[in-house]
Amino acid sequence: MKILKKIRERGLHWFIETIKLKITFFLNNISYYFFSILPINDRKIIFESEGDLSDNSFALYDYMLKNNYTEKYKFIWAVDDIKNARKFKFPQTVFINRKYGIFDLKRAYHLATSRYIIFDHYNILSNVKKRRNQLVLNLWHGVGYKEIKNGKKVKEKSTFDFFDTLSDKLSLEFLKDFLECDPSKGVVLGYPRLDYFFRDNLEGKKFVKSLVGDKNKVLLWMPTFRQSINPELSEEYDYSETGLPIVYTADEMIKLNDYLIKENTTIILKIHHLQAKLPIFKTEFSNIILMSDDDLRDNNVQLYQFISQMDGLITDYSSIAIDYLLLDRPIIFTLDDYEEYEKHRGFYKKDIKKYMPGEQVYNYDEFLIAIKNIIDNKDLYKEDRTKILPLYHKFKDGKSSSRVLKFLKIER
Structure with a gap:
């Protein structure tokens, strides 16, 4: 029956x-x-x-x-x-x-x-x-x-x-x-993939140069896919125009791109394929470049060969931040939805922010300041990274x- x-x-x-x-x-x-x-x-x-x-x-x-x-x-x-x-x-x-x-x-x-x-x-x-x-x-x-x-x-x-x-x-x-x-x-x-951080990675260098040319700084933004935080947040990301933390609207994307042009800096944005279908990402921005796994595959480049070429990382609750610690470069954590995420998804440790050694930003203005610090080579959290690194990594030798x-x- x-x-x-x-x-x-x-x-x-x-x-x-x-x-x-x-x-x-x-x-x-x-x-x-x-x-x-x-x-x-x-x-x-x-x-x-x-x-x-x-x-x-x-x-x-x-x-x-x-x-x-x-x-x-x-x-x-x-x-x-x-x-x-x-x-x-x-x-x-x-x-x-x-x-x-x-x-x-x-x-x-x-x-x-x-x-x-x-x-x-x-x-x-x-x-x-x-x-x-x-x-x-x-x-x-x-x-x-x-x-x-x-x-x-x-x-x-x-x-x-x-x-x-x-x-x-x-x-x-x-x-x-x-x-x-x-x-x-x-x-x-x-992890074998982290060995790429300790090599020349000519494939990664060539690919990044083809994307951005001779920019002063290149930052990688890898936000967590938020579909599962809350049933009210649908796959279509109806709650914002971008589906991104911090930068919610098309106007803010344009402002961010203009700022990056002025600072001769590029953000490479690697997002979930569902987000990539949003109307905002049909617009091409000169200094915000959308990248997918298919782009890497088509160019015969592994993700970690690519990541090794970045001057800084922007993320939130993704494990990529823990991997990136091995490069000893600045990390920006976007935590504007921290309380909501904690309530609906939760964290492995109650005091999880102690394990996020980087600038923790909650709004657009703080986000720009954090980006500017990387552009100006102000590495404010190097000591914090040094303290946290041994908790996650025993080896740093490739x-x-x-x-x-x-x-x-x-x-x-």
Whole structure:
């Protein structure tokens, strides 16, 4: 009776697609167990990231490519768009479907016979029982300020053996709570993507120069997506013209752009794709540049190669601020909705502002003053960053990829 009710509510098409999905799920699982009779290949590694070929997994893979691990190891990438991934023609690399919605024998074969499964978002072995000699490492993708609010716990047949973290202090504490696991699973190795902060990053430099030319300062603004703070704040961002903190209206955007022109400074604005559809962002501003993940991907640039080129960061409650601490550059925190955010979403620590070492601004005028301080090289919070850094980062050497491989006993 429940099924009939759902068919009436959602339609026959929903029912057919649901059945197809269940059959596909079953076939993928059966295929995995069939291939499990084969020996495990100790030189085969599977990678996964959300946003194909990105984040911590790609940074680790990139390090291996550049350091001749291809002579000994074979790489398998779980991606959403196999056709696009093949365009890069990476050596010793094959691609499989990331999600279970597509029947993929090649996926089942590699999942069953790879020694290492490394992911930063989605554990692709969660639907099957991993083999005894397989090792699953969760690199994850950030330590933040927000309160931990996990959804309904999904029972996984295989969980990760270890999770990577940035320090044995706040970073480990946060992640073991967020991932709901024993802290003994935590290994303090640092994030591979942060290694880009310690390299020349010619790709990032070239891309930024193509965007801004020879500007005095370039600031990155990465606000938190606020859809989930309050049901009254819709996806369409009807509560303001921009959906941004501090700068609420088109007039204020124009004023900000005029100010940046005068100061020979550019703000690169990386926002959620839903915000990018707002009418205000159909207008092109000379010194406020909208940037998306697609822009980075099209230019073959990783986000952290790009971030490393910024003179300062503007954010609010995003984990990007914690990563940016390693660069020891100014951070502006926009906290105009702090009380509302605390009430509806909450923070990991009650005194969370103590862990935000930068200018904390609450209105447009304070925002401009904070920007001006960066332009004038007035770094007012350097000591605060120095005090907070060890709580989140044990290492500041750009050698996280090397540590991860050493921990996994992956040698050239």
